[in-house]
Structures are given as C-alpha cells and as structure tokens.
Amino acid sequence: MRKKLLFPLLFVVLLVVPLRLARADLAEVAAWSLLGGAARTLEVHDRKEQYDSILPVFKLEADYQRLLQDVHGVHGLAELGIAFLGGDVEFTRYFESNPSQGFDIFSVHFLYRLALIKEAQLNIAVGYKKFWGDVQNDSLDIGFPLYLFPGKKWTIEARPFFSFINQDNPIVYDLQGGLRYKHKYVGVRGGYRFVHVANHEWHGPQIGLFFEW
Known part of the structure; x- marks a missing residue:
C-alpha cells in the first residue's frame, strides 16, 4: 500500500517542483530585466546630450x-x-x-x-x-x-x-x-x-x- 502511494507522490513532486522553479526563474528574469533596464536608462539619461531625442523631459x-x-x-x-x-x-x-x-x-x-x-x-x-x-x-x-x-x-x-x-x-x-x-x-x-x-x-x-x- 505504501509503495502504491509512493509512486503517485513521487510523480507529483517531480512534476510540480520543476514548474514552481520555472515560474520562479521567469519571475526572477523579468525582475532583473526591469531592474537592468532601469539601470541602463539611468546611464543613458546621465549622458542624454549624446542621444538628443531619447528620454525627453x-x-x-x-x-x-x-x-x-x-x-x-x-x-x-x-x-x-x-x-x-x-x-x-x-x-x-x-x-x-x-x-x-x-x-x-x-x-x-x-x-x-x-x-x-x-x-x-x-x-x-x-x-x-x-x-x-x-x-x-x-x-x-x-x-x-x-x-x-x-x-x-x-x-x-x-x-x-x-x-x-x-x-x-x-x-x-x-x-x-x-x-x-x-x-x-x-x-x-x-x-x-x-x-x-x-x-x-x-x-x-x-x-x-x-x-x-
């Protein structure tokens, strides 16, 4: 009986955990992309005279x-x-x-x-x-x-x-x-x-x- 319950439980763990990690990875990538974009934007803003039309005030x-x-x-x-x-x-x-x-x-x-x-x-x-x-x-x-x-x-x-x-x-x-x-x-x-x-x-x-x- 324990073996019968163990296999479905193991299957659920193997399926759900990677999905959870994938979602966490996607969220982390999205967060880092936005933060990285903000940092890059600040760099461009500090040198705005080189780019003229970008990031208008x-x-x-x-x-x-x-x-x-x-x-x-x-x-x-x-x-x-x-x-x-x-x-x-x-x-x-x-x-x-x-x-x-x-x-x-x-x-x-x-x-x-x-x-x-x-x-x-x-x-x-x-x-x-x-x-x-x-x-x-x-x-x-x-x-x-x-x-x-x-x-x-x-x-x-x-x-x-x-x-x-x-x-x-x-x-x-x-x-x-x-x-x-x-x-x-x-x-x-x-x-x-x-x-x-x-x-x-x-x-x-x-x-x-x-x-x-």
Missing part, C-alpha cells in the same frame, strides 16, 4: 488627421518624465461635418521608460482611457510605444495601445506609427493612425508639430 505635440471626406481629427499629447519614470495625457477629437457629430478620446498613462540601446526606447504605458460620443465607455489602457533613432534628428515611432471596455467588444485598438524630424527643440511628424472601437473604425494619415526637450 517634456514633450508636447499637436496633430491633424484626415479621415473620410467629411471626417477630420485633431490630437494633442503632453508627456513629462525624468529618467525611467514618466506620465502623459492625450486627447483626440473626431468630428464629422455632414451630419454634424463628434467622437472624443481621452487618456492618461503612467510610463515606465526603458532605453533598450542608445538608438531605441520602449515605454510601458498603463493608464485610463475614456471614449464618448453617442455612448460613453471607459477602461484600462495598456500600450507599448517604441521609438527608434536612426539618426540624431530622425525618429521612427510605433505606438500601439489596447483597451478593454466590455465583454461584447473586449478590445479597442489604437495604433499609431510615423516618422519625426527634429531641429533643436521643435520638429514635424507625419504618420498614420488606426482606431477600432466596437464596429467603428477611424483611420487616416496625420501630420503635426511637436516641441521636445
């Missing part, structure tokens, strides 16, 4: 977006940060001239900013997003903005965000990508934005100006 941007024939969009963003910590506030208004109606998006995020290498920055954004037009919804918002710096004055950006509003329409996509050119503290940016909410989509090219320090 303050950023302000305004864009115009052209969608369908009678639909236009305006977008503004303000970001404040120091080394690997930051936050941003963002507002977008889509308006249709015929018939006259609008749709607004507001979001605020906490940013964990990582200097992957001197030519790349990844932000982990967690915050709140609200949509209002004919109906209103608000939700948790998660994003992973990525910035690549192929040259001192140029930036390639990809800014995917995902929101979770309800069970019927679980995921909202807000995807932006584009190219920036900066001269000293000001610049111009152009790109494309795609927003998907429930059965509605807003997408089109956008162009704007920004100030960055």
Whole structure:
C-alpha cells in the first residue's frame, strides 16, 4: 500500500517542483530585466546630450488627421518624465461635418521608460482611457510605444495601445506609427493612425508639430 502511494507522490513532486522553479526563474528574469533596464536608462539619461531625442523631459505635440471626406481629427499629447519614470495625457477629437457629430478620446498613462540601446526606447504605458460620443465607455489602457533613432534628428515611432471596455467588444485598438524630424527643440511628424472601437473604425494619415526637450 505504501509503495502504491509512493509512486503517485513521487510523480507529483517531480512534476510540480520543476514548474514552481520555472515560474520562479521567469519571475526572477523579468525582475532583473526591469531592474537592468532601469539601470541602463539611468546611464543613458546621465549622458542624454549624446542621444538628443531619447528620454525627453517634456514633450508636447499637436496633430491633424484626415479621415473620410467629411471626417477630420485633431490630437494633442503632453508627456513629462525624468529618467525611467514618466506620465502623459492625450486627447483626440473626431468630428464629422455632414451630419454634424463628434467622437472624443481621452487618456492618461503612467510610463515606465526603458532605453533598450542608445538608438531605441520602449515605454510601458498603463493608464485610463475614456471614449464618448453617442455612448460613453471607459477602461484600462495598456500600450507599448517604441521609438527608434536612426539618426540624431530622425525618429521612427510605433505606438500601439489596447483597451478593454466590455465583454461584447473586449478590445479597442489604437495604433499609431510615423516618422519625426527634429531641429533643436521643435520638429514635424507625419504618420498614420488606426482606431477600432466596437464596429467603428477611424483611420487616416496625420501630420503635426511637436516641441521636445
């Protein structure tokens, strides 16, 4: 009887213990990656003059977006940060001239900013997003903005965000990508934005100006 019980017990130990250790290893790797990223970010921040656009202390941007024939969009963003910590506030208004109606998006995020290498920055954004037009919804918002710096004055950006509003329409996509050119503290940016909410989509090219320090 003891031998019969011993084999299942031994099997459970051999199966569960490695899984527990694997989870602990993954958690340890993730923790060390975040801590290592923060340390590397501090090093880059201390030598920020070499990298120019990476890890901005303050950023302000305004864009115009052209969608369908009678639909236009305006977008503004303000970001404040120091080394690997930051936050941003963002507002977008889509308006249709015929018939006259609008749709607004507001979001605020906490940013964990990582200097992957001197030519790349990844932000982990967690915050709140609200949509209002004919109906209103608000939700948790998660994003992973990525910035690549192929040259001192140029930036390639990809800014995917995902929101979770309800069970019927679980995921909202807000995807932006584009190219920036900066001269000293000001610049111009152009790109494309795609927003998907429930059965509605807003997408089109956008162009704007920004100030960055």
